[in-house]
Amino acid sequence: MVWLRRTTHYLFIVVVAVNSTLLTINAGDYIFYTDWAWTSFVVFSISQSTMLVVGAIYYMLFTGVPGTATYYATIMTIYTWVAKGAWFALGYPYDFIAVPVWIPSAMLLDLTYWATRRNKHAAIIIGGTLVGLSLPLFNMINLLLIRDPLEMAFKYPRPTLPPYMTPIEPQVGKFYNSPVALGSGAGAVLSVPIAALGAKLNTWTYRCMA
Numbered sequence: 001m002v003w004l005r006r007t008t009h010y011l012f013i014v015v016v017a018v019n020s021t022l023l024t025i026n027a028g029d030y031i032f033y034t035d036w037a038w039t040s041f042v043v044f045s046i047s048q049s050t051m052l053v054v055g056a057i058y059y060m061l062f063t064g065v066p067g068t069a070t071y072y073a074t075i076m077t078i079y080t081w082v083a084k085g086a087w088f089a090l091g092y093p094y095d096f097i098a099v100p101v102w103i104p105s106a107m108l109l110d111l112t113y114w115a116t117r118r119n120k121h122a123a124i125i126i127g128g129t130l131v132g133l134s135l136p137l138f139n140m141i142n143l144l145l146i147r148d149p150l151e152m153a154f155k156y157p158r159p160t161l162p163p164y165m166t167p168i169e170p171q172v173g174k175f176y177n178s179p180v181a182l183g184s185g186a187g188a189v190l191s192v193p194i195a196a197l198g199a200k201l202n203t204w205t206y207r208c209m210a
Contacts, residue, residue, distance in 0.1 A: 016054075016055040016058070018079060041136070041140070041179035041180070041183055042179050042182045042183045042186060044139075044183070045135060045136040045139070045179075045180075045183025045184070045186070045187050046183065046186050046187050046190055048100055048102070048135055048139070049105070049131050049132045049135040049136070049187035049190070049191050050132075050187070050190055050191055050194040052073060052076070052102050052105060052106060052131060052135065053109065053127075053128050053131045053132070053191045053194055053195045053198065054194045054195065054197055054198040054201075055072055055198065056068075056069035056072045056073060056106050056109055056131075056198070057069065057109065057123060057124065057127065057128070057195045057198040057199055057202075058198040058199070058201050058202050059071070059072045060072075060109065060110065060113055060123070061120060061123070061198075061199055061202045062202050064118060066110045066111070066113045066114035066118070067110050067114075068110070069106040069107075069109045069110045069113070070103060070106045070107050070110050072106060073102035073103045073105070073106035073107075074103060076102055077099060077100075077102060077103060080097070080099045080100065081099055083097060084096075084097040084099060095146055098142065098143065098146050100139055100142070101135070101138040101139050101141075101142045102135070104134060104138050105130070105131045105134045105135045105138065106131070108127065108130040108131060108134055109123065109127040109128075109130065109131055112126045112127035112130060113127060120199060123195070123199075124192060124195045124196050124199055125192055125195075127195065128188075128191040128192040128194070128195030128196075129188045129191065129192060131187070131191050131195075132184065132186075132187030132188035132189070132190065132191035132192075133184045133187065133188045134184075135183075135184075135187060136179070136180045136183035136184045136187060137180055137184065140179075140180045
């Protein structure tokens with residue numbers, strides 16, 4: 001039954017990676033990261049860190065090889081760059097999509113797994129916390145290096161969007177002063193149980209394929 005487990009594993013990782021990327025592109029707007037990151041960076045940070053950690057830790061524990069979480073994040077990044085190229089081919093500007101930064105956080109998860117000698121619980125607790133803490137920081141740096149995302153959103157509206165999905169003005173300053181800190185705190189707390197869920201999914205896959 002080894003071939004069945006491996007086939008299920010590869011199908012699962014492709015489905016999860018593709019759907020993770022689609023979530024990034026379609027949640028709240030076609031270009032969630034570009035249009036909405038400034039508006040609701042805390043929500044963005046939580047969704048991205050939890051989405052990354054559940055698939056990355058599943059993949060890493062399934063193979064048992066440090067480095068596979070980074071491979072998973074690389075798959076997501078490549079898919080999003082393909083989407084970026086597709087929009088660019090349609091005549092939209094290069095900055096129309098800002099690709100989120102997943103890889104450094106996944107590297108921290110891999111490093112934790114390697115440094116603790118493949119300790120699953122350390123990967124869940126320490127690795128999950130590091131992913132939640134680091135992802136908002138890396139992505140805010142990424143946002144600061146590109147042109148104003150909201151300028152792109154309003155200058156190039158999506159003709160297929162319904163009115164209720166039109167980008168809105170940013171509300172960051174009205175509700176909180178440090179979206180990176182809040183995103184990191186909330187992400188660090190929520191990424192741990194989501195990492196545990198990813199680890200449990202790995203166990204269930206082995207059990208079902210046994």
